[in-house]
Amino acid sequence: MSYLLETRGLTRRFQVSQGMFRPKATLHALNGVDLRLRKGEVLGIVGESGCGKSTLAKILLNLLAPSEGTVLLDGKDIRALGRMEFTRRVQPVFQDPFSSLNPRKTIADIVTMPLRVHGIGTDAERRKRAAGIMDMVGLPARFAERYPKELSGGQRQRVAIARALVMNPDLIICDEPTSALDASVQSQILNLLMDLKRDLGLTYVFISHNLSVVEHLVDQVAVMYLGRVVELGMTAQVFDAPQHPYTRALLDSALTVAPGQGVPDIGLGTAFPNPLAIPPGCPFQPRCPRAFDLCAQVRPQPVDVAAGGAACLLTEEALRGAA
Numbered sequence: 312m313s314y315l316l317e318t319r320g321l322t323r324r325f326q327v328s329q330g331m332f333r334p335k336a337t338l339h340a341l342n343g344v345d346l347r348l349r350k351g352e353v354l355g356i357v358g359e360s361g362c363g364k365s366t367l368a369k370i371l372l373n374l375l376a377p378s379e380g381t382v383l384l385d386g387k388d389i390r391a392l393g394r395m396e397f398t399r400r401v402q403p404v405f406q407d408p409f410s411s412l413n414p415r416k417t418i419a420d421i422v423t424m425p426l427r428v429h430g431i432g433t434d435a436e437r438r439k440r441a442a443g444i445m446d447m448v449g450l451p452a453r454f455a456e457r458y459p460k461e462l463s464g465g466q467r468q469r470v471a472i473a474r475a476l477v478m479n480p481d482l483i484i485c486d487e488p489t490s491a492l493d494a495s496v497q498s499q500i501l502n503l504l505m506d507l508k509r510d511l512g513l514t515y516v517f518i519s520h521n522l523s524v525v526e527h528l529v530d531q532v533a534v535m536y537l538g539r540v541v542e543l544g545m546t547a548q549v550f551d552a553p554q555h556p557y558t559r560a561l562l563d564s565a566l567t568v569a570p571g572q573g574v575p576d577i578g579l580g581t582a583f584p585n586p587l588a589i590p591p592g593c594p595f596q597p598r599c600p601r602a603f604d605l606c607a608q609v610r611p612q613p614v615d616v617a618a619g620g621a622a623c624l625l626t627e628e629a630l631r632g633a634a
């Protein structure tokens with residue numbers, strides 16, 4: 312079975328200062344993340360602020376090196392691909408369309424920029440291609456000569472999507488692409504991404520702190536907690552029968568509608584996870600409503616990337632009981 316994208320054992324550590332008189336501490340932002348994505352599919356990555364989503368996005372975009380592990384694109388380590396080949400094949404859409412677009416460039420300049428960088432086409436050909444893509448993402452042709460500050464947040468995010476699409480990439484990494492937008496605009500952008508997926512057969516990694524945002528867009532979901540994938544499965548399976556207590560809590564959480572609000576209220580008390588003091592046993596155990604004695608001592612098995620499931624002793628117990 313070949314995968315367009317595969318991560319194997321992705322781990323990323325940071326050395327962080329703890330003040331002048333204390334030694335630096337090691338923070339595990341990612342810990343052994345295994346993921347697989349086939350062409351034409353959408354993989355959702357979900358979890359609270361600080362679970363490692365942006366670190367993962369940066370590694371997938373080859374902007375940050377993992378401490379351990381590899382990212383494979385069509386079976387090739389992305390670190391061995393040239394910068395030009397990589398950016399031709401993998402494009403980002405970031406959270407904040409206000410800062411990710413150059414304010415001094417016109418929309419046409421922004422959308423054609425990747426083509427210019429890659430030396431593709433004449434000026435007229437590039438503008439023609441940009442006009443086609445702008446139409447596809449619902450931007451009127453008259454916007455071509457406007458500047459980002461003249462556009463609304465939703466329109467700017469359409470520009471960012473057009474810029475990502477103009478190279479006809481194999482993979483688009485969307486890092487919280489709707490989180491900075493008003494709720495009504497969020498759904499327009501999600502619908503646009505769904506339409507583009509259907510019409511162009513796009514492959515996305517879609518990162519969000521909000522499980523409900525990804526429900527209708529993604530084929531499979533990876534739920535992350537403190538740098539680990541704690542549940543992985545097909546979307547319907549994860550939404551209809553979540554196995555990990557953390558996934559249940561995320562599903563129960565209210566839809567976050569306030570722009571910029573990064574953390575859903577998941578109703579698990581104040582013990583916000585501290586990546587510098589990951590507890591022994593199950594990392595989620597201090598907040599878990601279903602924890603039992605062993606959870607403080609035994610670390611659950613990592614999720615099997617081929618079979619999916621949850622990294623939870625309750626599931627392991629259930630499986631043993633069924634055997």
Ligand SMILES: Nc1ncnc2c1ncn2[C@@H]1O[C@H](COP(=O)(O)OP(=O)(O)OP(=O)(O)O)[C@@H](O)[C@H]1O
Binds near residue numbers: 358360362364367573
């Ligand atoms: N450059 C860095 N140096 C030190 N620690 C970092 C660095 N980047 C990220 N971290 C830490 O790694 C952990 C994961 O951060 P990351 O930004 O990937 O999480 P996230 O899920 O994207 O959260 P958010 O939605 O708030 O961005 C956090 O504890 C964060 O403080």
